[in-house]
Structures are given as structure tokens and as C-alpha cells.
Amino acid sequence: MNHTDQQERAEGTMLTGEQMIEMYKWMVTVRHFDRRAVNLQRSGRIGTYAALEGQEAAQVGCGYALEKQDWLFPTYREHGVSMVHGVPMTTVFLYWNGRPEGCMAPEGVNVFPISVPIATQLPHAVGAAWASKLKGENSIAVGFVGDGGTSEGDFHEAMNFAGVMKLPVIIFCQNNGYAISVPLSKQTATETLAEKAAAYGVEGIRVDGQDAVAVHDAVKYAADKARRGEGPTFIEAVTYRYGSHTTADDHTRYRDVNEAEMWRTERDPIDRLKARILELGIWSEEQDQALWEEADKVVQKSIEEMQAMPPVDHNRIFDYSYAELPWHLKEQREEMRSLYGNGGAK
Amino acid sequence: MAKMNIIQAITDGLRVALRDDPRVIVLGEDVGVNGGVFRATEGLQAEFGSDRVVDTPLAEAGIIGASVGMAVNGMRPVPELQFFGFIYPAVEQIVAHVARVRMRSQGRFTCPMVIRAPYGGGIRAPELHGDSPEAMFVHQPGIKVVCPSNPYDAKGLLLAAIDSPDPVLFLEPMRIYRAFRDEVPEERYTVEIGKANVVKEGTDISLYAWGTMLRVSLEAAKMAKEQHGWDVEVVDLRTLSPLDRETIIGSVQKTGRAVVVHEAPKTAGLGAEIVALINDEALLSLEAPVGRVGGYDAPQPLFSLEDIYAPDAKRILHGIEKVMNF
Known part of the structure; x- marks a missing residue:
């Protein structure tokens, strides 16, 4: 096999204890956010939501290895990595509440709006990396994809472009074992996803996606390599989503509940990093309890911000369709205003 | 002033854009060393280098997808699709x-790019090299669609499209790429979109x-004059999205009768939208229902049949006669 095994290559880690604690804090916050989001959907206060519980190490480990100037092209499950990279939690809530403001990363935070069509964002990551290279900038791009997404044509085209052009891009795959209901065995005939990278002349790395430290180190390695102009990397982070594909899905229809339970009890990424920092003597149960309480406050504040938003501005339907509105859109906007008003203020 | 055909005017427009704006990148299949299958990018890689004029892998989604990422990250990609039917x-x-x-992104990111594609039939090419699905893209909000019919407009619209802050689909009438030459300024100028x-x-x-249909329509207009003495006004839309309402309506208010001509299949073609626009804005000026002359509502045939598939002057004249004799 042409891909390298992260566990074999890395001894120890590139991270300091302090950094591990910071990652751990993010993972706890992301998990608490995720659980609250599911509950908000259940009580009808946000729309359909794609939960990520179980994948916190893959996302936080990845996000923590990147630099501020880097570009992210996320799927709909990348709340964790997006928040680590600077998208406010309230923005994420707004997206799942159907608000257009939820697609807007703050100025200076290079996170593209979530892509719903599978793997279509990977060529964008390739293009953004290409632009960075042409401009001589130090930024890299990361395109996110799941195991199912590797079957899409856009995955192939993006990997091929990245290899041919030797671009500073990372294609980061969270292999959580299922594309909604379809298991990996029905998705691909290859044993791993990482080995696919060889077909494109791209280095493939398979990493334990439940080990935040290992994920971080793999992404940091790939990012450093990209910044040195040594080309793209495909990373397969082997992980698991504890819950359903989205709140509109029921995973008990297609998955053995014992399987999810096994991952939760034996391979939980938060338990794992917590054990590591406890063992290092840099974390305590008291601190842990305080962290969960703090996470609850942070998430609660964000929910309140979402709920305090003024009604949506109706003009947002029109105002960003073109740089300058053509005549027919101006007229339709006027008609909209006369029938429905402007909605909330900008 | 130089005399150029449409393909030369496009090459010249690309040259000016590459020269004036370092953000402009020309990319696509065979656009580099080979200068494009129609030679629209002839000489550009030699002049501007392989970082600016790029031979890509054979992957249309990849070309457009990569162009999105480039545009979002500050470049002005001008991807070429080899044929419109390959889109x-x-x-x-x-x-x-x-x-x-x-x-x-509610304005946080923008996607300025110009997708160039030769469209339409008439060059005896294989299957799917002759499609005209422009209405699909006129139907899609968020992009503009332009289609020049002569060398002057080709260069001017191309430069306007590259300057546009919004994405533009630039359709090139390949059947008349080399059909005639016009005076084309060698310097930068633009033809306003819309x-x-x-x-x-x-x-x-x-x-x-x-x-392509513009010249065929002029020919039909000439026949209408010769055979019937009718004085036909011919309007070149140039921009298909957004439509120039003022010019379209102004013309029919003057003449009271109209026919829309396109190569694409008639049903739900752009002609239907123009008829609806006239219905909205100039119903009381009409002396007859607005006619449509389009391709037949059958898939574009193999080339032995293409001359009777696309409208010719005879069919357009037939359409004019139906409206005039209503």
C-alpha cells in the first residue's frame, strides 16, 4: 500500500500539554453545542440538523492544526472545525435555523458556505489553493468530504487536479462508516479510502479519527508540507457518528445499536483525550466539571443570541443575487415589499 | 483598425484581459500549447506563460469547480468549455x-468568472457538439448570459464580461467563427452587458x-422585402440574461408584430420568455400573436440533418409570413 500509517510515523506528538487542553476544551464545547442543537430541533426551535457527536476529535484536531489565513470548504457536518477556525457558534445556529446570515463567515475568516451537494466543494478547495499558489500567499485550502463523498465524480476530479497541479491543498475525509444508511463496504471495493490517493499521485494518510492528537499531527504534517510547496495530501480520519445522519433520519433502521454503543463506550474521542491529559497530570476532574459548566454557558448564550435576532430581512432574497440588481429583480423586489413588507431591519 | 473575424476578436480580447489584469487566468482543455480546438487561445500561452494560460485535466466539473475556488480567492478565471454541449x-x-x-454568502464571497463555450450547430461536428441550451442558464438566477453575433461585439462583450463582478456565461457562435471580418479596435473597449x-x-x-441566427435573420429580412415588400426590423439581443427590455419593447411597439428566432428547441426556449415579456409590456401594441421560430423539439440530430433542424432563412421567412398574414 502506498499510503503511510500515522501511528508508525509519529512518536509522541507535535503538541504541548497546553495545546492538548485547548483542543480538549473545544471538543467539549462542540459536543455540548451538538447535543443542544439536536434538542433545539426536537423542540421545533431550529430546522433539520446534522449532528456530529463522535467526530469531535477529527474536526477539532483538524481545525487546530490550521492557520488563520487558511481556506475551509466544509460539508454540512463541519460545525466543529468551522467554529475552531473562527465561525461564531451563533452563525452556525442561524444556518440551521434557515437564516441567510448563517452562511456568512466573518470578514477575515476564510470559511466557504456549507456545501450541500456532496463533494462539490472539493474542486473549490483545489481552486482556492491554486489561487494562493499563484498569488504567492502562505495560505492553504482544506476540502472536507465524507466516506460516501469519495464515490462522487467531483472527488475524483478534485484529487486529480490537486495531484497534477501539485497544489497546497488537503482533502480531509471523515470516514464515519456510513453514507446515511449505506456502509463503507457498499461504497467502495478498496480496503481503505486513503489508498485511493495513490491513484492521483497524492500522498494518502489514514489516521485514527478518535484520537485528536493523531489527527492534529497528521493535518499539521500535511499543512506544513503544503506550505513548503510539496503538494497535496489526502487524509482519511476513521471515525463514527453516534447518532443519525440528520435529525430527519433514524439510524436504528440500518445500524446495529450495539455498534454505536461500542464506539461511544470504548472509542470516545473526548474520553480518550481526557484520559491523556489526566495521565499527564495537567487536568483534573474539578476542572473537567467546570469546563462542561462553562460550555453550557457559552452555548446557552449563543442560543439566546440566535433567538434575539430580529426577523429576517426579506430583501436578502434579492440583494445578493447580483452585484447590481437587473430590472426584473428590482421590480420583483418592489412587489415582494408591497405584499410582504421588508421584514426585519438589516 | 484591424480586420478580425470572431475567433480573432476573442483571442484579442483574451490577450488584452491577460495583459491588463494579473488576476485573469485562462484555463481549460487544450487551451495552452494547442491554442484551443478552435484556436481561440492561439499564442496566449507562449505570450503569458503556462501559469496564466493553463492546460487542465479533461474534467468539466473540475474546471468550473476549481474556477469557483480561484474566483472566491481573488482571481478572475476565464474557463473554456470546448463545446456548449460539453457543459x-x-x-x-x-x-x-x-x-x-x-x-x-450574502455578499461575503463573490464569483467573478467568465465561462466561454462555443454553441450551436452547423459545423458538421459529432453528437453533442452542437447544442444550444442557453435557456437553461437564462433560467438560473445569479449568472448573466451573453452571446455576440459579430467580431466587434465579441471582443467588447468578452472584456465587459471579464470586468463583471458577477459570473458570465459567454456563448460563441462557432458556425460563424470565421465567416466574416469586421473592423475591431486593437485596444480595450467594452460593449455593455444588458x-x-x-x-x-x-x-x-x-x-x-x-x-448565429442574427445573420440568418438578416437574410430572411431581405427575402421578406424582396418577396413581399415588408420592412423588417432586426434586433440582436447580444445579452440573453438580463434581457434588454427597453429595446425589445421599443421595437415591437413601433412595428406591432414580432418573431423570435433561436436555434434551441422551441418549447420553453428563450423565445417563450420574450413572448411573455411582450405580453406583459406591449400587448396593446400587437396586431398579431408573436411568432417563434426555433429548432424542433427533438434532440439535436446527427449532422446530415442539422441544416433542416436549425432555422434557416426560408423557415424564418415562413414564420414572418404567418405573423404578417394573421
């Missing part, structure tokens, strides 16, 4: 992303056409 693998990228970047052009004034009936 289908890239439709998802165009519809889901190119057209929606500004909207979805402006149609009355190329022949008339008083009896308005013909609306674009791209």
Missing part, C-alpha cells in the same frame, strides 16, 4: 455554486435573434 458535467457546479456564491442592438431598422415586424 452538462459542470451544470451542478454552475447551478449549485457559480450562480449562488454571492447569494449564499444592451441589445437594433442592427436593421424596419417598420412592419420585429425579428429578435442572437449569435
